[in-house]
Amino acid sequence: MDPLRVVASAVVPPLCAACGRACRPEAVLCTRCGRRLASAEPLLGMGPPGLDRVWSSAAHEGVARDLVAALKFRRLLPVAALMAERIHWLAPANMLGGAIVPVPPAPLRTRRRGFDPTGELAGALAELLDAPLEPCLSRRGGARQVGRRRAERITHPPRIRARCEAPRSALLVDDVLTTGATLTACAQALRAAGAVRVVAVTFARRL
Numbered sequence: 001m002d003p004l005r006v007v008a009s010a011v012v013p014p015l016c017a018a019c020g021r022a023c024r025p026e027a028v029l030c031t032r033c034g035r036r037l038a039s040a041e042p043l044l045g046m047g048p049p050g051l052d053r054v055w056s057s058a059a060h061e062g063v064a065r066d067l068v069a070a071l072k073f074r075r076l077l078p079v080a081a082l083m084a085e086r087i088h089w090l091a092p093a094n095m096l097g098g099a100i101v102p103v104p105p106a107p108l109r110t111r112r113r114g115f116d117p118t119g120e121l122a123g124a125l126a127e128l129l130d131a132p133l134e135p136c137l138s139r140r141g142g143a144r145q146v147g148r149r150r151a152e153r154i155t156h157p158p159r160i161r162a163r164c165e166a167p168r169s170a171l172l173v174d175d176v177l178t179t180g181a182t183l184t185a186c187a188q189a190l191r192a193a194g195a196v197r198v199v200a201v202t203f204a205r206r207l
């Protein structure tokens with residue numbers, strides 16, 4: 001640890017990204033939240049239309065939900081690394097093949113925040129898996145999924161297209177799976193651009 005960080009952590013102890021309590025230096029979560037996350041059950045299923053399979057590391061509740069918010073709204077980058085580690089450790093090996101394709105953010109959102117949480121998660125996972133990262137999808141328009149009602153999200157799927165040739169085997173990555181409309185739109189764009197196998201992993205899944 002560099003000396004400045006030692007001094008900083010002596011003055012202000014690091015805080016748990018989920019509950020905000022003090023925790024060990026270098027830790028993202030306190031012991032209690034770490035244990036809670038460890039006991040969360042992963043979810044595997046056929047997933048929304050267009051996907052061969054979808055796996056999520058936890059339900060979108062408790063510590064998992066707090067971490068999603070910490071990455072999205074507080075831009076805590078170590079959280080992306082922790083999410084990627086959990087996916088790496090727990091996802092079935094046959095889910096983790098192929099090139100990693102991040103689910104693209106809505107252009108307006110990235111511009112406003114200057115930060116793409118899903119891109120960070122996908123990048124961290126690609127590094128852990130030593131897999132190619134192919135951000136070949138883009139989203140048109142500023143349509144936002146968050147804040148819309150579930151029915152609206154299903155009837156107005158995001159407009160997603162491939163900017164270049166898609167990998168034959170694609171592993172879509174997103175922080176949260178909500179209705180699946182976004183993943184379906186991504187899978188359709190990937191298949192139209194040449195993908196044969198499309199699976200997805202997400203850190204959390206709204207039930």
Ligand SMILES: [Zn+2]
Nearest residue numbers: 016019030033
């Ligand atoms: Zn905590």
